[in-house]
Amino acid sequence: MEPKNFTHVSEFILLGFSEDPELQPLLFGLFLSMYLVTVLGNLLIILATISDSHLHTPMYIFLSNLSFVDICFTSTTVPKMLVNIQTQSKAITYAGCITQMCFFELFVGLDNFLLAVMANDRYVAICHPLHYTVIMNHRLCGLLVWVSWIMSALHSLLQSLMALRLSFCTDLDIPHFFCETNQLVYLACSDTFLNNMVLYFVAGLLGGGPLAGILYSYSKIVSSIHAISSAQGKYRAFSTCASHLSMVSLFYCTLLGVYLSSSIVQDADSSATASVMYSVVTPMLNPFIYSLRNKDIKSALKRLFEEEIIKRPIFLGLKNCF
Secondary structure, eight states, X not given: OOOOOOBOOOEEEEOOSOOOGGGHHHHHHHHHHHHHHHHHHHHHHHHHHHHOGGGOXXXXXXXXXXXXXXXXXXXXXXXXXXXXXXXXXXXXXXXXXXXXXXXHHHHHHHHHHHHHXXXXXXXXXXXXXXXXXXXXXXXXXXXXXXXXXXXXXXXXXXXXXXXXXXXXXXXXXXXXXXXXXXXXXXXXXXXXHHHHHHHHHHIIIIIHHHHHHHHHHHHHHHHHHHHOOSHHHHHHHHHHHHXXXXXXXXXXXXXXXXXXXXXXXXXXXXXXXXXXXXXXXHHHHHHHHHHHHOHHHHHHHHHHHIIIIITSHHHHHHHHHO
């Protein structure tokens, strides 16, 4: 058996999407635009929820937490990629790579748990409407959010500690735009059996559990909606969970598509491109999905715009001029 050529790792190389110099300005502009839209859109959802007392309900408390997580989720990967494109450097330090992986695992886990919590909220609202305020009280909402943070933090810490035990050879090129756990394990020269076991076991447990909860909640929701006699009642009940169902479908379809396809076909380029869907596109679309389909959010955003922007002194001065 030939000895492995282990080396002390100081940095990795993030290959990104393309090495074509002509495409770099296009990629920079595209991802910068998506990042700014993501931050602005989710920030508006948070501000609308905080400023409007009508939105201080469990549904919107969970939504504002999800918006905050989506901002952090996107900020974990996109700014570093933009800096690399702008400086024409693809390097990321070993510590930076592990840190990026740690926060990525944290926020993708939080997205997963919060979507499950929101599905449970919709289940109680539709299937037990008379007991909704008693069941989904503020104490339970806070507890669910804290449990989501704790579970995601423990998962992130476990994956980071498992990555720290890996040794690497001379090949330090990561065919991705961020430090993904699978890619680090794939590059390692040391024994990765334990890493793979932990990776798939925890992913199945912490990923499959919330997904099973979402599927169970929506099975009960569909049964309750089917039992409603009037068409208007069915539409009203369905409209309360349509936005969340759209978010769940977009997030899980792209996430499962990435990891199932990568386990079958080892195509790094397609995996990196598909990862953009759940790590960048989904957080960007969430505010649009909720604001466009939700009258309460649109009303809150309108009031926020009128009170905080239109009534500022500069605008009042312009109004007096006319």
